[in-house]
């Protein structure tokens with residue numbers, strides 16, 4: 001499970017391998033090494049995905065009935081989320097307690113229990129062993145000896161908790177309570193969005209040939225939105241002068257990014273034969289045009305107009321990760337559903353907006369990998385500090401710097417202003 005706080009094993013190994021060293025300029029530089037070093041990729045699995053952080057697992061609306069289940073990954077670890085007969089949500093590692101085979105083989109469904117195909121060990125909805133073939137032997141021979149107690153065996157559980165119907169899991173006993181982990185701004189936003197009954201509208205997934213952190217960073221990067229995403233400007237959805245805000249939490253690694261509606265009329269530069277493709281109807285009675293909630297380390301929750309999506313990140317290698325989308329809308333709002341179906345194509349593998357982000361991070365990765373990760377990116381807009389936990393305009397990279405500082409802290413990397421400091425590990429201080 002989690003390394004005890006203060007353990008330096010992984011960091012020592014990294015130091016011995018020569019990295020990482022944060023550039024002396026500080027948090028306004030991000031070493032390219034972070035995006036291509038296999039040691040860092042492994043350490044992320046230990047320190048972030050299996051460390052004291054909560055990872056998004058699914059939505060309660062996906063699991064309305066007892067026995068409903070869905071599968072996902074927390075970092076490299078395959079996980080099953082199930083609703084048990086008492087209505088509680090259970091999570092466990094999808095690995096047989098006998099020999100380690102995959103047990104749950106469908107991505108989602110409903111089941112009374114689960115059976116491993118190899119030797120047919122069976123499990124209940126909480127992942128506890130309920131049946132072992134030939135446990136007492138057969139025809140008077142073989143079987144397990146009297147000391148074998150199948151109730152002592154189970155698939156490894158993880159802690160599960162939810163807020164406003166959004167379900168998270170952690171392997172660590174040191175993770176903060178989920179409410180504290182999410183922080184007030186994200187709690188309030190999720191509660192506002194999920195205040196009405198939701199309806200699932202579908203799933204999509206794709207592989208991006210880049211490091212997962214490039215897209216996580218991209219999600220809070222105001223600067224690129226009007227530059228890269230011409231769709232926004234062409235149809236008057238986002239102008240660079242619109243009011244915007246970023247609120248950070250969890251040492252800067254979470255970010256609630258809000259772009260408010262333009263108080264003037266939309267200023268589209270192009271008119272379409274089917275205007276609903278770029279129509280803009282907000283789902284909530286507020287003046288927010290776009291909100292993007294980044295919940296470190298694996299979740300992006302996006303609302304553009306009335307189109308909702310959740311992206312779950314599944315890192316596979318330093319230069320490859322999968323993005324799994326879950327789409328949903330309000331069950332009690334037919335107009336919202338109709339608009340959602342048109343606006344939905346901003347996300348996903350071929351989304352007007354998300355496709356550009358996926359392509360751009362692949363282009364970054366290809367160049368970052370040149371020279372074995374030597375060099376660093378520049379995030380120096382709006383000063384070089386990381387102090388604010390809130391910024392109120394789009395012309396800034398302060399929230400990117402805050403993210404990298406928090407990431408470095410959780411990974412145990414020495415800060416650039418004090419390279420002699422020992423590694424920091426374990427639970428964040430508040």
Ligand SMILES: [Fe+2]
Nearest residue numbers: 218225229357
């Ligand atoms: Fe983008």
